[in-house]
Amino acid sequence: MSNVINGGGGFYKLAPDLNRISEQKVTGDAYKEIDNIDARGALTTVINLSGKWLLTTAFIYGAGNQVVTLKVTVDNIVIINDTFTVQNFRTGIVGVQGSMTNQISDTYLYCDSNILIEFQTATDDSVLFQYNARPIA
Amino acid sequence: MKKINIIFKSKTHKIESVGVKSVNSYLLNITRGEFKLRMTQVERIAIRQLAMSDAIVYDFMDLLSDIEIVPLDQPEVIDGINYCSKLGAFTKVRASEILGNG
Numbered sequence: 001m002s003n004v005i006n007g008g009g010g011f012y013k014l015a016p017d018l019n020r021i022s023e024q025k026v027t028g029d030a031y032k033e034i035d036n037i038d039a040r041g042a043l044t045t046v047i048n049l050s051g052k053w054l055l056t057t058a059f060i061y062g063a064g065n066q067v068v069t070l071k072v073t074v075d076n077i078v079i080i081n082d083t084f085t086v087q088n089f090r091t092g093i094v095g096v097q098g099s100m101t102n103q104i105s106d107t108y109l110y111c112d113s114n115i116l117i118e119f120q121t122a123t124d125d126s127v128l129f130q131y132n133a134r135p136i137a
Numbered sequence: 138m139k140k141i142n143i144i145f146k147s148k149t150h151k152i153e154s155v156g157v158k159s160v161n162s163y164l165l166n167i168t169r170g171e172f173k174l175r176m177t178q179v180e181r182i183a184i185r186q187l188a189m190s191d192a193i194v195y196d197f198m199d200l201l202s203d204i205e206i207v208p209l210d211q212p213e214v215i216d217g218i219n220y221c222s223k224l225g226a227f228t229k230v231r232a233s234e235i236l237g238n239g
Binding site: 015016017023032033034035036037038039044045046047048049050051052053127128129133135 | 139141144145147149150151152153154155156157158159
């Protein structure tokens, strides 16, 4: 019988994201933002990450008081496919954000090749998405 | 089919979205000195000369002299620079560069 233990993770090695700081929405706040997402009528690509990624923050803003659908696919496996009513204009998918320390969901999402987040609204044509994604080497 | 925009791209990683990359609000607000330094000396002199004969350019210069921070996305700033370009102080390409983010 062997006592060898396989596995054990270690830290992720980050890949280049050279303008990471200047591209943050507010310098010093660790998130970026994608605006003007017209998600009406059909599932719409909010973000599609290709390569190895660590997604530590993902919040969708907008689409208040309406029925929406959220679909999250990681490495071709659908992990969320849900239709619900948005309250307070905010849908937390991953992480904790800013002063909204009560907005806690999954710690992070990791992918080997792809994370796809799709969103569908009834009427909102200008959803915004705040996120923190780190490319992994 | 909605258009997909590239938000980030490197040799090994890519981010795409139907939305557009948000501009850091910090980059849209620069000091008056930084704003002037975006222009060449020839361009600055051209604007001053225009201000002596054109009331709109004079008003734009007067507006700039009253503010410490120049908001590059402010309609008055965009209109002012484009107007100076229209009068020949600099090209349209230079106007775009002067108003550019960061």
